[in-house]
Amino acid sequence: MSDTIQELADIPRDFLRDGMLFVRRCTKPDKREFIKISQAVGMGFIIMGGQFSYL
Secondary structure, three states: OOHHHHHHHHHHHHHHHHHHHHHHHOOOOHHEEEEEHHHHHHHHHHHHHHOOOOO
């Protein structure tokens, strides 16, 4: 019985630990990476805007 309770208590603890590790690993994009992402998004808007401009 105590093993089951311990296993249930470990689930939220593991979830919080994994979440904290994920947040620490994430970094903001540097300037070059941000520009590449912005260009890709801009091209997507241009392509999709051009595709539906005849409607």
